[in-house]
Amino acid sequence: MxxxxxxxxxxxxxxxxxxxxxxxxxxxxxxxxxxxxxxxxxxxxxxxxxxxxxxxxxxxxxxxxxxxxxxxxxxxxxxxxxxxxxxxxxxxxxxADRLSATVLLFNVKVVGDGPIDRRLRDSPAPVALTLLDLVQHPPVLAPQTLTVVENPSVLEIAFTARVRQPIACTSGQLRAIDACPIPTRCLARRASAVCR
Incomplete structure (x- = not known):
C-alpha cells in the first residue's frame, strides 16, 4: 500500500x-x-x-x-x-456510527408512509433519529426549508416557544446532517434567528 x-x-x-x-x-x-x-x-x-x-x-x-x-x-x-x-x-x-450518530427533527413535513414518516408526522415533539433509522427507512420529505442547528438547547427553545419552522439538530455534530437524506435547502442559523 x-x-x-x-x-x-x-x-x-x-x-x-x-x-x-x-x-x-x-x-x-x-x-x-x-x-x-x-x-x-x-x-x-x-x-x-x-x-x-x-x-x-x-x-x-x-x-x-x-x-x-x-x-x-x-x-x-x-x-x-x-x-x-x-x-x-x-x-x-x-x-460505522449507525447508532451513535443522531439527528433530532422537529416540525419536519413528510409525505411518505414509512415508519419514520409516521413518527415524524405523529409526534408533536422533536423526534430523535439514528443514522440506522435514516438509512433503513428514509423519510420522504415535503418541499421545505430546513434550519439546521447544532445545539439541542436551540431546539428546546423552539419547542417550548411553539415555533412551527422545520428544524434539524445535529447535537453538536454538524457533520451528522451529511447522513440525513434531506432534499431541502439547509440553513444554519443562530438561536435568535430561529426562536424569535
Missing amino acids: PQLVARMRATGVGEDDTEIRYSIAALAAALRRIPAQPPIPLAKLAHDITGDPHYFDLATRNGVLFVAAVAERVGQTEPARPDFVRALLSTVGVI
Whole structure:
C-alpha cells in the first residue's frame, strides 16, 4: 500500500517506537479482517483487535489511516465527507456510527408512509433519529426549508416557544446532517434567528 506508507511517513503514526509499531500492527490486523462477512461494527472491529472500541473512531488519526487504507485497497479516492466514508467502509463490511450518530427533527413535513414518516408526522415533539433509522427507512420529505442547528438547547427553545419552522439538530455534530437524506435547502442559523 504505497500511498498509505507515504502518508504515514509524512504525517506520522505515533509518538514513540512502541506506539508506532502498535498502530501499524493494529492497522494490518484490521485490513486482514476485511471484507467482513457478516458485516461488523467499526467499534467491534477495533475492540477485537486492540481492546479499545474507540481505537478506529473516524475522527482519530488511527481512524483516518484505516479509511485511507480501505480506500487504497479497493482502488478508490479517499472520501472526505462522513457519509461517503461510511459508504466506503460498508463496501468492505464495516459499519460505522449507525447508532451513535443522531439527528433530532422537529416540525419536519413528510409525505411518505414509512415508519419514520409516521413518527415524524405523529409526534408533536422533536423526534430523535439514528443514522440506522435514516438509512433503513428514509423519510420522504415535503418541499421545505430546513434550519439546521447544532445545539439541542436551540431546539428546546423552539419547542417550548411553539415555533412551527422545520428544524434539524445535529447535537453538536454538524457533520451528522451529511447522513440525513434531506432534499431541502439547509440553513444554519443562530438561536435568535430561529426562536424569535
